[in-house]
Amino acid sequence: MNGDPHVLLRVIAKFLIPLIALFAFYVQFHGEYGPGGGFQAGVILSASVILYSLIFGLNAAKRAFPPVLIRIGMSLGVLLYGGTGVLTWIQGGEFLNYSVLAHDAIHGQHWGIIAVELGVFATVTSVMLAIFYAFGSRQPSIEDQDW
C-alpha cells in the first residue's frame, strides 16, 4: 500500500473534530441549565483544534486559527466580560449587577450570564491555544555562543 500512512487517524479525526466542536457549543449554551459553561466549553473547543494540529500538523492548525486572531480573542473575551459590567454601570447598577440589564431582574440575570460566559469562552479558547502554540512551536534550545 502506498500513500498516507496516517489515513485511518486522519479519517477518524476528520469525523470527530466537528463533533467535538459542536459539543463545545452545546456545553456553552446549555451551561445555564446544566453542568458546563464558558470555561469547559472553551477547553473542549480548543481540544478539537489541538487534535487537528496533532493529526494534520501545527502549521495547518495555525492556518485555521491564526495566532493573531488568538491574541485578539484573549483580549476580546476579557473586554466582553468587563464590558457587561460597564453596561450595568451605564444602566445605573453596581458593577456586574445583571438585574438592571433587562426589563426585569430575571431576564437581566439571564442576559448578563450569557454575555459573561461568552467572554469566558473566547478567552479560555484563545489562552489554551496560545499555550499549546507556545509549547508546540518552541525554538530549538539556545546554543552556548548565543548567551
Next chain:
Amino acid sequence: MSWLFEHGVAFAIVLPLLMAAAVAMLPRSRYLAWTVALAVVTAVTIAAIAVLLTQADAGEIVYRMGGWEPPYGISLRIDAVNAPILLLIAAMALASFLYAEPAVAAEIAPERRGPFYAALLLCVAGLMGMVVTGDAFNVFVFLEVSSISTYTLVAMGANRDRRALSAAFNYLILGSIGATFFVIGVGFLYAETGTLNMEDMRTILAAMEGGSRVSQVAFGFIVVGLGLKLALFPLHTWLPGAYAYSPTVVTAFLASTATKAALYLLYRFCFTVFDPSFDYVAVVLGYVVTGLAVTGMIFASLQAFFQTDVRRTLAFSSVAQVGYMLLGIGILTTAGLAGSYLHLINHAVIKGGLFLALGAMWYRFGITRTADLAGISKTMPVTTAAFTVLAFSLIGVPFTAGFVSKVALAEAAAERGWWWAVGVIMITSILALFYMGRIMMVAYFSDPPASCRRADGTVERREAPALMLIPMVGLAAVSVLIGMRGNVVLTHVSETAAQVLIPGAGL
C-alpha cells in the same frame, strides 16, 4: 462626579483590568500604548482620591459587587486603613508610568511594548484589588493577578540582562509557594468559620475566642504565605534578583507597591480577621515576627553594605526596611502600628524615587555598579541631587520622611519598654548611613571617566530626560515635605489607621 464617589472603588480596579486587555491589542507604536496606559493610571489616581474623600466623609464604604449582599456576595470594603494605601499605589503607579516612556523605549523590544504596558496595568489592577477587597478568597485572586503579571514583567528585563530570566523563575516558584500557603490558610479559615467575608470572619472568630487548632494552623499558613510575598527576612531570597534584573520602571513600581500591598494584608489578617487578644496571634507576632524582623534588619543591612551593584544594595535595604515595618507590628500597640504604617508610606516614596533615579543613571550610561557611579554628580547633577535627598531620607536624616517614621517607631518601642529595639533601629540606621554613604562618596568625590569629558577637559552634562526627572524630583520633594510639614497630615492618617486596626491603645 457623584458617580465617581459612589462607584470609584470598583472603577479603580476595573479600569486598569479592562484597559490592560485593550492595550494588549493596540498596534505597535512608540507612544500609543504608553499614552493610553498613562491616561488610565491618571484616571485611577483621580478615582483613588475620590475614594479617599468619600471614606473620610463616611468612615467606611462597602461596595457590593454585582449587587449581592455581603457576606454572601463579594464586597469591596474601604476604611481608614486601606484608602490611603490605595492612593499610594495609584500615585506610585502614576510616577512610574510617567518615567516609563523613555525607559521602556530603551529596555523593551518594540513588539513587546504593548504587552509590557498591559502587564503593568494588570499588576496595578491586582495590587489595588488586593487592597480594597473585603473577601478573603478574592484577596488570593487579586494576589495572583498581580503576581503573575509581575513574573512576566521581571522576565522582560531579559533584554537588558539575561539573569532576569532566572530571577523571574526564582520569583515564580517562591511567589507561587507563598500564594499557595495563603490560599491553604484561607481554606482552613473557611472550614472553621464557614465564610469568606473578612468582617464576618472577624465576628465569628471573636465569638469562638480564637477558634480551635484549625484557625491556628490557618494563621500560620497565612503569615508564612504573606511573609514570602512581603519579603520577611528568611523568605526574602527572591527579592534581590527580582529587583536587580527587572526593567527599571518595574523595579521602581514593585519596590514601592508590591511588598506594601502584602504588608497591608498582613495588617488586615493579624488585626481585623484575627486579633492579637488570641494568645497564638500575640505569640507569633510578638516573638516570631519581631524576632525575624530584627534579624532581617541587621543582616539585610549588612548584606546591603557588601553588594557591588547599587540595585542589589537598594534591594537588600528594602528587606531591612520591611523589618522596620514588621517590628512596628510586633510591638502590638497602636503607636507601634502607626509607626509601621507611616514607615510603609514613607518607604514606598523613598525606595520608588531611589530606583527611578538609579534607572535614569542606567538609561544615560548603562551603569549600575557602585564603582561605575564615579563622578555622576557632575554629569547628572539633578538626578544625583534627587538620589541624595532620598538616600538621606532612607538613612533617617532630620527633616526627611525617613526620620519621622523611624522616630515614631523608636518612640513606640520605648513606650513598650523595648529599649533594645530602639538600639537596633539606631544601629541599622547607622548601617544605612554606611551603605548609602559609600555610594554617595563615589558619586560626589570621584572624577567622572574620560568618556564623559569634552576635548577641552570640561565635564559634559548628560541629564536624564524631563519625563524621568519630573517623577523622581517630585518624590524627593514629597519626602522632604513629609519630613518638614506633612508629618502632621500623615501622622494623623497613620494614627487613624492604627486606631481602626487596634481599637484602644493595644497592650
